[in-house]
Amino acid sequence: MVGIDGATDISASGTCYLVARELGTGNLDLAGLAIAGAVGDRQLFQTANAFILEEALKAGVVSIRKGLKVGDGNLAEVLAYSTEPFLDITGYPEKAAEFLNQLGLSGNIENLSAEDISKLASAVALKLVRQASPEAIEAVIGDIFLLNRELVHNVYDFISILNTCGKQKVYGLALALCLKDSTIVNEVLSLTKEHEKNLALDIRKNVEKIRKGENIWYINTVDALSTGSLATTVVRYLHPELPFICLNESEGIQKVSARGTRELVSKGLDLAFALREAAGAVGGSGGGHSVASGASIPLGSTEEFLSIADRIIGDQLRKNAGGKAK
Structure with a gap:
């Protein structure tokens, strides 16, 4: 009705944020939830989303780092059980470990140097370019949003938790995370890790059909x-x-x-x-x-x-x- 495309330019989270924003300047800290909604819906940061992101960056609610758009954690586990990106090593922990050994990389992804991040991103891009869509490469390499006011900072970990809670029908845990209840963080991280592993294996099994x-x-x-x-x-x-x-x-x-x-x-x-x-x-x-x-x-x-x-x-x-x- 106002020229903004709900498929690409603003999510339900973003719409709610714009309402909350009008209720008082003290609600700018909620912009991280709007950014998570946009990323979770694989939207573009243009028009309404661009406005929210610019405001969030200016207020320090969100910051950006470059790299592979995945959650934090052990490199081998992230690559073996993340479905974004879905690679020829996804669902195969031994192949993920071999891939990293060839690159000479180990440890947690959030601790990699800029040089190592570049090496990893280049190797992943080479895998993607063989078969994936052009937007897939754009979707997995580039800006990672860090939600500075949320209990889980990496936006990809944050939306993975919310998605898992939805699939597992434990909606209260997702709400508690958004309400910054620190007592549930370990529980939802463990739940999400197990769900993502099962999801990667389930997708790997089904793509053959x-x-x-x-x-x-x-x-x-x-x-x-x-x-x-x-x-x-x-x-x-x-x-x-x-x-x-x-x-x-x-x-x-x-x-x-x-x-x-x-x-x-x-x-x-x-x-x-x-x-x-x-x-x-x-x-x-x-x-x-x-x-x-x-x-x-x-x-x-x-x-x-x-x-x-x-x-x-x-x-x-x-x-x-x-x-x-x-």
Whole structure:
């Protein structure tokens, strides 16, 4: 309504922050939560997000360091069990250790020198350039936001904790972290470390089951740990040339997560429309953003849903390729 794109320019956290900001200048310390929301939603720091970031930097609420956009901790563990970035060594601790040995690196990532960070980032970039989308390299190398007023400073650790608490349905722990309850920090860090390890192994197992349609990549899963993480991983690091749709049967419901890239959106992709139409056609419901969307559909309607979504997405991409308006 005001020319700001909720898919790229401001998150729900950012919107809440702008309201809190108007309630009094004492609320500027909450800007770190807005930055975490934007990073967690993989947004761009332009328009509204740029305004929030500039204010946060000026107030010292947030600071920046350069490097690999991952959480802090032991290098081997971070690379073996982080799904951002998803590399050929992800899910394989012995391969991660061998990779680091070849680089002559060890210890905790936050303690690396600028030279070592550069060496690590270059080696990771070489792995990514072979298969990942262009925006994937941009997404994992560059500015790391440090949330100076939060209990967990590295923004990637912070959002990993919030995501884990959501997946594990321990919402109170996430809220306690945002309310700066220091008594729960060790608990949520341990919970997150275990969840991320399981998630990396789950994604590694599932990527072997991916299938290709005419205009999409897709997978059928049962009780996957995180369909959103799986979908994002595939479209960003494995098959960026087409959108990816993940269907997951859980608790008697068929849930759908779909992801694209900004490049595909520029070519006409609109996953919100595609999933809304395809889900509606089989008696379900769907929607979201052009680059990321979701749906719920009845059990047994998978093949019909995929066929309709595949056709709609193909029409979107062909229409734009033909030089017509989106």
